[in-house]
Amino acid sequence: MNKKDNILIVGAGLCGSLLALRLAQRGHQITLVEKRPDLRKVTQDAGRSINLALSDRGLRGLRLAGVEEAAKKLCIPMNGRMIHDRENNTFLSKYSGRKNEFINSVSRPGLNMVLLDAAEALPNVKIIFNHGCETVDLPQASATFKNYETNEEVTLSGDILLGTDGAGSAVRQSMFMHKKFLFSFSQDWLTHGYKELEIPATNDGGYRTYKNALHIWPRGEDMLIALPNLDGSFTVTLFLPYKNSDYCFENLNTPERVTEYFQKEFPDALALMPNLAEEFFNNPTGPLGTVKCSPWSTYGKTLLLGDAAHAIVPFYGQGMNASFEDVVVFDEILDKYEAKKDEKTDWETVFSEYEANRKKDTDAIADLAVDNFHEMKEHTASPLFQKKRKLETAFEAEFPQEYYSKYSLVTFNEHISYEEALRKGRAQDKAILNLIDDGKLPESMPLQEKLKLVKRETKEIMHDDSVVKNLK
Amino acid sequence: MNKKDNILIVGAGLCGSLLALRLAQRGHQITLVEKRPDLRKVTQDAGRSINLALSDRGLRGLRLAGVEEAAKKLCIPMNGRMIHDRENNTFLSKYSGRKNEFINSVSRPGLNMVLLDAAEALPNVKIIFNHGCETVDLPQASATFKNYETNEEVTLSGDILLGTDGAGSAVRQSMFMHKKFLFSFSQDWLTHGYKELEIPATNDGGYRTYKNALHIWPRGEDMLIALPNLDGSFTVTLFLPYKNSDYCFENLNTPERVTEYFQKEFPDALALMPNLAEEFFNNPTGPLGTVKCSPWSTYGKTLLLGDAAHAIVPFYGQGMNASFEDVVVFDEILDKYEAKKDEKTDWETVFSEYEANRKKDTDAIADLAVDNFHEMKEHTASPLFQKKRKLETAFEAEFPQEYYSKYSLVTFNEHISYEEALRKGRAQDKAILNLIDDGKLPESMPLQEKLKLVKRETKEIMHDDSVVKNLK
Structure with a gap:
């Protein structure tokens, strides 16, 4: 039997949950720590990326961990982009000329629950919620967390620490602040922000517009999109400049202005959105940023994966897919380097091989996603x-x-x-x-x-x- | 007479000094604050970028402020790259096929003194040394400084604050930490560091190798360069990987190893460097980084210029030239927007026009400089x-x-x-x-x-x- 390690994973979102599941399947002892409450026990916030596009690379990661079928039950296939022009005309631009090439709309919390359930079912996984990471001791693979229920601080450690705590990663922040090595880092914000809205289901739970497409209303600088949910609703996202535009988040400041704007630019969508003005002012406006950094690992003890290592803008529908593919690539490297018999795994080599293999690809999808932002809002027209x-x-x-x-x-x-x-x-x-x-x-x-x-x-x-x- | 402003400039290096001089010539009231001691009154540290390449864009900035002739007295023309191969052969690769196209080796402290002298000679310039910027109040155009002689804190303010405090800018850092707007930022480090060394003058003050060239010893991954000084010496810079190489800063850790390395790679240079091993271990190893950010200005009150806004690697010899060109471009924008008669200058418009005009160019020279790093060390051979x-x-x-x-x-x-x-x-x-x-x-x-x-x-x-x- 190989020597298995205690692995501390910070962040139980999509990437952290899949990673925990897979590493537990490989026999490691996992402690998975999440700052938010257990999403299986609380109602979800409105207005924060409710659904996502799941495609082949993501499915491959789910398959590796044996949860592909469970995930597919949550999926709604989308065969192409349904383009809506200003005159209420629509046409379907298929994603591919081949049959069976489609992407899926999937609920983020739904998929996260599937992963948490599967991980928690294993005896060697311990999940701790409501613990926010405050500081990381990089050479020691340990981190101090605040228990949000008791306000107590607790320090946890492992043989290694994996940071999957998302775009605003505390683990990455501790690398940025650590002055003993050179840390390359970039955060790039688009001039646009986003706001999530809704096309509700019909009274009998049906869809108010075509179900199996990613709907797009491209308008040059602005763009509206909509993805279907299982309950008959669509999650709608508006992408709009923060400022310096006739209509922008800065000046859409009354219900009348918002309605006027939608009436002018997205009249067919407006007709399907009875609660537009209310949602517009209740839901937050989110920024759109790309984060790159290097190195991803320090001291052979601590590694970043998923959005913590490479946050991207959502315009290729690849954010979650790239994070799940991280787990696939990490697993392949482990196959190659993980210790056999009674030796310790050489994690330093695993981490540096992983970055050498993976970073060029996450840099590429980051750039492709920014390209697609311009393509979707301008070029599709x-x-x-x-x-x-x-x-x-x-x-x-x-x-x-x-x-x-x-x-x-x-x-x-x-x-x-x-x-x-x-x-x-x-x-x-x-x-x-x-x-x-x-x-x-x-x-x-x-x-x-x-x-x-x-x-x-x-x-x-x-x-x-x-x-x-x-x-x- | 126009309404002139009180301008607080943080950082009296090359860019800040030229900017102070030029804005004072335009009639503004300048307070220029520098964290280091007055370099006209102290001896210089060895091993920190002693000489620089001054070329047309930089000369244009100096001309604008009437100090081109004074600067030229410090210049040594370099007509091309003198390439040294491993077999001690040399050949001159001219910078241009045209006559009169050359670059100049110039002393950084020497040029800085010329600029400080010229600025200080104006009645509307006040220069304060030994005051390190600790925090900046961005909306108020004020900053708190620590007086390094008395350890007292002092707060200064102006109608506007200009940050010219270099690659490690405290003004930029305060923008990065300020959470009320989205600040795009990147720092990218090369895998190489640099160390300054010396080819001393001959006993009678002559040059030990050809004076009017930028000498290069390209060696694939590594590179040595040398620029002439007025006193007959050359400042030599070694560019070498930090680690993961047969010879790198991590493993060049004894005088014997250093000499062995130079004997193998740069034998003709070694013959001219009697104090190599001593200098190698006395002088610091510096990192090579690119910094980009946006926005450069906040609240129409605070603006970054020079390295504070766009630090670049030294491989195009354009760092100082780009900073001086910043002053030229800023001056042109001022010509266009500065208030006539008794009105206040609309600094917010000046700042945003300046960035709209300038940022694409400083991004370009940053990328060109990284390109040239690879060209110089690999491609020249x-x-x-x-x-x-x-x-x-x-x-x-x-x-x-x-x-x-x-x-x-x-x-x-x-x-x-x-x-x-x-x-x-x-x-x-x-x-x-x-x-x-x-x-x-x-x-x-x-x-x-x-x-x-x-x-x-x-x-x-x-x-x-x-x-x-x-x-x-």
Whole structure:
């Protein structure tokens, strides 16, 4: 029997819960600490990312831990983007020309409960709620928590400490403040914030608009989206500049202004949102930020995973998926390096291999997500972009094994890394956009010819880029 | 007479001193506060960036304030890079094929003294040394300083506060900690650190190696450089990984190891450095970091300039030049917006126009400087890179009005912004490298033909990039 370790995991959100479950399945002794109350026992706050997009990379992580089927019961498939224009026209832009390539709307608390239940069912997992991490002793893999029920402080430690405490991570903060090594760090905020609203279910629990799509109202600078929930409602999210715009969070300050704005920009959505003004002023406005940092680990004792290591904006629907994929990659590294027999695991090597393997990919999905912010709010309405999407959908339908759009590479090809998806996907986009712009893909050209041309141009673009990067 | 303001400037380094001088010349009342002692009255620390590269953008700032001639007296022209290979061969790679395009080695404290003298000579400038900024009240444009001589605290304020307190800026730190707005921020450290060493003058005050060049010993991962000083010495800087390398700061821990390393990698330099081992262990090892942030200003009261707003790595020799150019750009914005007659200047507009105008350029030089780190240590030794440089030097000599390399665009073309230099320079590099790599520039081709081909390819690359960026 190998020597198993005591592992302290800080943060029992989606990433921390899956990680705890998986590491417990591997035989480690897990203490999982969460600052919030047990979400299985309290009612949820309104207005804070109620549903999320779950796709192939995330499902792979759930499968690894044996909870894929339980999660799928919470899923509503979304086959494409339902675009709503200002004149109340809609059209469905499919995510892929291939069948069976769709993403899922899933409840964040629902999925978290599945993971907590599965972890708690194992004898070697202990979960402690209502304990907020105050400070971390990085070299000792120990942390001091405040018990929010008694106000007492308690110090816990493990052989290692894993920080999965999200975008505002206290574990990462302690690395930032620690002055004994160089810590690269960035936080980048978009000029936009977000607010969650609702399209309620009909009186008999039905859906007020098409259920199996991610609805988008792109309006240049602003954007509204809606994802379906199991109870017939949709969670609606408004993305809007904080300031310096005709309509922005700063000046949407009366119910009349809010209604006027929706009437002008999103009239068909407004018709489905009876409680708009009330929700608008009750729900918080949240910021949209990207966090990157390095190193993720210190002293071979403490490691960041999930949003704590790489918070991204939500525009690729990959935040949760990237965090679940972290667990998959970490598990693969463990397969390779975990101690056999009676030796101690060399965690320092595991941590540095993990970062060496993973960071380029989480950097890539962070950049892709910011790209997609601009694509969703601006480009989905651009004629050139629409021609590109139409061509790509045709490629994927006619030549399903030969063409994968950037979106498909990222979302439906879990065996291609985010970094490769970014490199190849951006080159493809550039090739298609320029070929269309240069008039080199006339209507009359057979589709197969077009594909050949796009592939050749893509290859050239990638080659030209690589010459500059690999000068040696 | 306009209404002039009281301006509190925190930090009397190169940027703060020039800014104080220029704003005083415009009639404002300046209080300039510096945490260090007056460098005109103390001996200088060894081992901390003694000399710097001064080029066209920096000279323009000095000219604006009437101190260009005084500064030039401190300058030693450097016409190119003197490359030293492992076999003690040297060859001069000129910075430009045009005559009169050179950069200058200048003493940092010497130049700072010129600026302090000029500022102090004006009746409306008050300089306070030995006062370290502890906290800043951003909405009030006031700051609390500790008097290091008496340990007393003193609070100073102005109509506005300008933070020019360098890479570790206390003013910026107060923006980072202030929670009432979203502050985007990044600090990125290279895996390398630096250490300053010396090639002393000969006994009669002469130079031990060629005076008018920036000497480089590129060695793949490591690099040594040397810049001349007026007293016959050279300041030598070693750039080396902190760890995970056969030779790195972590394991160069005995005089024998240091000498062994120099003997192996830099034998001709070692022969000129009699005090190597002593200096190596006496002088500090410094980190190499890039800092970006936004917004630069808060409440229309407080603004960051220079390294405080955009610290960059030293590999383009543009740190000081970019800071001096900040003063030029700020002065231009003032020309446009500063109050005439008895009105108050609208500083909020000045600050936001300044950032809107300037930030894209300081972001660009930050990225160019990191690029050049890799170019200097790796590519200067690559055959493909050397062919490119040779071709570019020929273009610049034969067609001086038609071709400017990326280096020339950045260094010798002050009327082209850093952002444009980056965009055009990178496209040119990509065009030339790919044309050479594809065998499309054979020896037999006339130089004018080559230039035509490079220009056409560059234009295409820039066009293809712009199609992707301007989808609307």
